[in-house]
């Protein structure tokens with residue numbers, strides 16, 4: 001695991017934009033397309049916006065990137081809480097990614113159907129390769145969840161399926177989410193975490209003993225891929241390292 005600490009969210013987003021842009025260009029030297037699972041939540045907004053500006057707007061070959069999502073809130077696309085909508089508004093529509101490259105977790109069908117359809121899509125992309133996504137971008141909640149893998153939920157124990165749908169009682173909402181097995185086969189996983197509110201949880205996730213029931217972010221351990229944490233000083237303030 002590699003830890004990258006920045007002063008604040010702005011610096012973190014700038015560092016990460018440069019890092020991701022380099023990584024994309026490197027990977028695309030050896031293969032025709034780049035697959036990227038985006039994160040929801042509020043933390044990546046600044047990163048997405050930076051990527052729409054120079055130099056990234058021009059140097060990233062957007063038509064060769066295929067976009068997916070880590071998780072989705074089962075609300076209509078028009079709803080502000082919809083993760084796909086946020087990414088369209090801040091990034092995808094702005095740089096003009098071709099629609100056939102964009103794979104949203106649908107919320108216009110039942111959550112179970114949507115999860116099954118997504119599993120099929122991922123299978124088509126990855127069944128013949130050693131790894132799944134070239135990049136999975138993740139956030140971490142104050143409670144230690146990532147994706148829609150929340151503490152105490154059954155999906156935390158999933159060992160086989162790549163995509164699951166379930167009703168999240170605490171938020172009175174269905175969620176559709178990638179599972180740890182598919183993320184752990186990715187070539188590269190990057191977590192972003194900022195702010196004091198995440199400091200203690202980050203310490204538990206990175207330095208604490210393994211307790212994925214309480215801190216599901218600990219489930220993310222790529223088998224052969226890279227794992228990076230991009231955090232700000234506030235989030236890193238409780239770490240001993």
Ligand SMILES: O=C(O)[C@H](O)[C@@H](O)[C@H](O)[C@H](O)COP(=O)(O)O
Nearest residue numbers: 040041042043139140141146147
């Ligand atoms: O849809 C979601 O809610 C997520 O994808 C979720 O896992 C998110 O990344 C974390 O909750 C962090 O959210 P913030 O970036 O808003 O803190």
